[in-house]
Amino acid sequence: MAIDPEFEENRDIAEDHEGHSVWGPVEEPETLGIHGTHVAVDFDICIADGACLEDCPVDVFEWVDTPDHPESEIKADPAHEDQCIDCMLCVDVCPVDAIDVDPGRAGRI
């Protein structure tokens, strides 16, 4: 299952994390939602492959600990989504289609 590119319409903002929105539902530790808006990562799909961290030319992502999540115990957090240059590399390399990037989405800084 890939990230829902229409998450803005289908979800509500549940909380703020390190300056970016988290789109719910969030019920830790099993359900973590989608982090970010311009650069959105579905934490419930992310398996911590790491290709996005390696390939992003402007270091948008940082690892965060997510103990006891069923898919992986760390996640690629779009901590610096305001730096994104929309190259789409992360979208292309993610093996589980957990990332969606849309510069036109509300929330772009």
Ligand code: SF4
């Ligand atoms: S689209 Fe490019 S610049 Fe933006 S987060 Fe993905 S890899 Fe980084």
